[in-house]
Amino acid sequence: MTTKTHNTRTSTGRQLGLLLALAAAGSAIAFAAGCRGDRSDAPPRQFFPDMDDQPKLDPQSETAFFEDGRSQRLPVERTVAFGSRSELPGTVASDAWDGMITADRESLLKADETFAFGIVEGSTREEPVYVDYMPVPVTSDLIKRGEERFNIFCSACHGYDGEGGSSGTVGALWSYAPSNLLAEQYRDRGNQFGKDGYLYHVIRDGLWGPDGSNRMPAYGYSIDERDAWAIVAYIRTLQAASDVAFDELDPADQARLEGGTP
Numbered sequence: 001m002t003t004k005t006h007n008t009r010t011s012t013g014r015q016l017g018l019l020l021a022l023a024a025a026g027s028a029i030a031f032a033a034g035c036r037g038d039r040s041d042a043p044p045r046q047f048f049p050d051m052d053d054q055p056k057l058d059p060q061s062e063t064a065f066f067e068d069g070r071s072q073r074l075p076v077e078r079t080v081a082f083g084s085r086s087e088l089p090g091t092v093a094s095d096a097w098d099g100m101i102t103a104d105r106e107s108l109l110k111a112d113e114t115f116a117f118g119i120v121e122g123s124t125r126e127e128p129v130y131v132d133y134m135p136v137p138v139t140s141d142l143i144k145r146g147e148e149r150f151n152i153f154c155s156a157c158h159g160y161d162g163e164g165g166s167s168g169t170v171g172a173l174w175s176y177a178p179s180n181l182l183a184e185q186y187r188d189r190g191n192q193f194g195k196d197g198y199l200y201h202v203i204r205d206g207l208w209g210p211d212g213s214n215r216m217p218a219y220g221y222s223i224d225e226r227d228a229w230a231i232v233a234y235i236r237t238l239q240a241a242s243d244v245a246f247d248e249l250d251p252a253d254q255a256r257l258e259g260g261t262p
Contacts, residue, residue, distance in 0.1 A: 107225060116225055118197030118204075130197030132189045134229045138236075146234030149227050153219055162238040176215045181235050182242045196232050203228045 057071035110116035159167025171178035206218030
């Protein structure tokens with residue numbers, strides 16, 4: 001009786017072990033099937049490369065998919081832009097949040113044409129009349145913000161001093177010599193090129209030649225309205241600073257300038 005019970009238990013154990021082994025093998029096969037197409041043992045592992053590496057159109061690239069060959073598309077006609085927040089201005093308890101929501105709403109609606117496009121209210125973007133002076137208060141914080149944005153987006157072509165030509169590392173290789181922003185034509189508000197609104201417009205919308213060639217890329221995709229006005233304020237600062245002789249500066253400023261740009 002004892003031997004029979006022992007044999008029964010041994011048989012049951014073997015059957016259980018076999019079932020567990022089969023289950024483990026099945027799991028391994030299923031896992032391996034899920035990993036089909038894995039191209040490398042090095043991390044990160046791609047278990048489904050066709051999902052990780054989906055076809056996409058790179059910005060500013062050519063494509064045969066569209067008739068005009070351009071990958072970047074304009075919004076469909078009559079497309080209405082909308083924001084991600086549903087709160088209305090004045091309905092949020094936090095003043096900081098309420099101010100941010102209000103600013104986002106105004107930027108989205110572009111109700112203030114002067115702030116959004118740099119044009120005199122009533123004129124159009126097709127026939128613009130650019131404003132002489134920027135519609136935002138010029139403060140030290142605005143100028144510092146403009147310096148930061150200028151050094152990031154503009155200095156590569158126009159140089160840190162704004163003199164253009166070959167002073168920028170990228171500008172030296174550009175098909176058109178970048179403009180000298182310190183030149184008189186960009187200071188005199190009596191002509192179109194010297195108006196704050198025109199400088200703002202070029203920052204956001206780029207510069208195009210009479211033949212339709214692009215002489216400067218548009219940066220509206222990465223420089224919002226307020227930052228564009230901040231850059232204009234900093235350009236005015238560079239222009240004013242260039243009129244001051246070196247020996248007229250404070251000794252501390254002279255020492256700082258002689259030390260070079262860090």
